[in-house]
Amino acid sequence: xxxxxxxxxxxxxxxxxxxxxxxxxxxxxxxxxxxxxxxxxxxxxxxxxxxxxxxxxxxxxxxxxxxxxxxxxxxxxxxxxxxxxxxxxxxxxxxxxxxxxxxxxxxxxxxxxxxxxxxxxxxxxxxxxxxxxxxxxxxxxxxxxxxxxxxxxxxxxxxxxxxxxxxxxxxxxxxxxxxxxxxxxxxxxxxxxxxxxxxxxxxxxxxxxxxxxxxxxxxxxxxxxxxxxxxxxxxxxxxxxxxxxxxxxxxxxxxxxxxxxxxxxxxxxxxxxxxxxxxxxxxxxxxxxxxxx
Amino acid sequence: xxxxxxxxxxxxxxxxxxxxxxxxxxxxxxxxxxxxxxxxxxxxxxxxxxxxxxxxxxxxxxxxxxxxxxxxxxxxxxxxxxxxxxxxxxxxxxxxxxxxxxxxxxxxxxxxxxxxxxxxxxxxxxxxxxxxxxxxxxxxxxxxxxxxxxxxxxx
Numbered sequence: 001x002x003x004x005x006x007x008x009x010x011x012x013x014x015x016x017x018x019x020x021x022x023x024x025x026x027x028x029x030x031x032x033x034x035x036x037x038x039x040x041x042x043x044x045x046x047x048x049x050x051x052x053x054x055x056x057x058x059x060x061x062x063x064x065x066x067x068x069x070x071x072x073x074x075x076x077x078x079x080x081x082x083x084x085x086x087x088x089x090x091x092x093x094x095x096x097x098x099x100x101x102x103x104x105x106x107x108x109x110x111x112x113x114x115x116x117x118x119x120x121x122x123x124x125x126x127x128x129x130x131x132x133x134x135x136x137x138x139x140x141x142x143x144x145x146x147x148x149x150x151x152x153x154x155x156x157x158x159x160x161x162x163x164x165x166x167x168x169x170x171x172x173x174x175x176x177x178x179x180x181x182x183x184x185x186x187x188x189x190x191x192x193x194x195x196x197x198x199x200x201x202x203x204x205x206x207x208x209x210x211x212x213x214x215x216x217x218x219x220x221x222x223x224x225x226x227x228x229x230x231x232x233x234x235x236x237x238x239x240x241x242x243x244x245x246x247x248x249x250x251x252x253x254x255x256x257x258x259x260x261x262x263x264x265x266x267x268x269x270x271x272x273x274x275x276x277x278x279x280x281x282x283x284x285x286x287x288x289x290x291x292x293x
Numbered sequence: 294x295x296x297x298x299x300x301x302x303x304x305x306x307x308x309x310x311x312x313x314x315x316x317x318x319x320x321x322x323x324x325x326x327x328x329x330x331x332x333x334x335x336x337x338x339x340x341x342x343x344x345x346x347x348x349x350x351x352x353x354x355x356x357x358x359x360x361x362x363x364x365x366x367x368x369x370x371x372x373x374x375x376x377x378x379x380x381x382x383x384x385x386x387x388x389x390x391x392x393x394x395x396x397x398x399x400x401x402x403x404x405x406x407x408x409x410x411x412x413x414x415x416x417x418x419x420x421x422x423x424x425x426x427x428x429x430x431x432x433x434x435x436x437x438x439x440x441x442x443x444x445x446x447x448x
Binding site: 010013014049062110112113116117198199200 | 315424
């Protein structure tokens with residue numbers, strides 16, 4: 001998305017700061033098509049300055065409270081409030097211990113000042129094809145809780161983004177929570193990426209791998225999330241199928257990496273991105289297997 | 294749309310009437326007259342607008358002023374005075390860690406936030422801590438050394 005304008009001032013808008021989720025949802029419904037939700041603001045304010053979006057109403061989620069939690073138990077797994085910032089996720093000892101690949105991804109987004117304000121929920125709802133939170137959360141088979149005045153529903157992340165910067169969020173729906181199941185004991189994950197060389201180092205190719213391996217080296221489950229190699233972040237399902245149920249070997253890893261590269265449809269720089277997908281998938285699979293040994 | 298808000302900046306409360314589309318950066322400079330926070334890229338890439346909000350470094354160009362109500366804001370003016378410089382400010386002088394000075398307030402504040410949380414960072418951690426700042430003059434080396442000198446004191 002190239003910059004069309006870079007104006008110094010934001011466009012004017014009516015600012016609303018509801019105190020409850022239902023109030024926010026009602027406002028969002030009331031001002032359908034004319035309102036934007038504000039979380040950390042690190043994506044929204046830039047897009048507004050560029051005049052990509054010019055909402056009449058900006059509805060802040062920041063006065064509602066208790067939307068930024070990080071909780072875990074064995075039964076429910078991980079429950080992440082949508083307003084948890086990238087830095088709190090990156091710093092969280094719980095996430096570093098149990099879902100390290102997510103902490104790795106959140107810890108590389110932009111730079112500290114952006115991470116201190118930017119949120120996981122905002123990153124998903126902005127739906128940039130290179131969104132760093134997406135490949136790990138896809139590999140973790142995350143579900144998203146969407147709340148509206150009609151109730152709540154759970155949507156798999158794999159169905160949430162429908163195209164570049166487009167989600168399936170309907171009018172009045174607010175993403176409030178990201179749910180990740182508890183992981184089996186012999187599971188390990190990794191997020192590797194290559195950056196574009198820019199001020200904020202957006203991801204050029206991102207590969208997230210989650211694998212469970214039995215004690216005799218059979219891959220029981222593997223999930224590969226890829227970012228910035230298609231219209232949305234994707235899973236490399238065919239590469240996963242090559243590995244699943246088989247004994248993991250360097251040869252099989254190479255095959256799976258090659259297969260994963262073939263499943264990409266990069267929007268730009270396709271040859272380089274495909275080649276780097278193969279490299280990163282191979283490296284992350286190798287590292288994960290080594291960790292599980 | 295105008296709103297009256299109270300901003301706590303450098304320990305002092307300021308009641309201001311502002312339009313809601315103004316960023317914290319704009320209000321700090323244009324309403325409160327605190328010119329030490331600088332506008333660079335205005336899109337959260339360069340770090341010149343960095344201030345501390347509740348102890349965390351943020352890009353004030355990407356924060357609405359109305360969203361800063363109820364928070365503790367620290368600008369460079371609150372970090373030290375000429376008569377009593379913060380150790381980081383003194384270190385920047387001692388190590389010649391600035392030239393034009395445009396990026397400097399932001400970097401000092403990020404460094405302060407970093408050291409307040411992690412008093413003895415490694416060089417890698419220092420570089421990560423200032424990764425949200427662009428400096429066209431110095432090449433960063435002296436900046437890192439200056440921060441390192443403060444980090445290593447009191448070991």
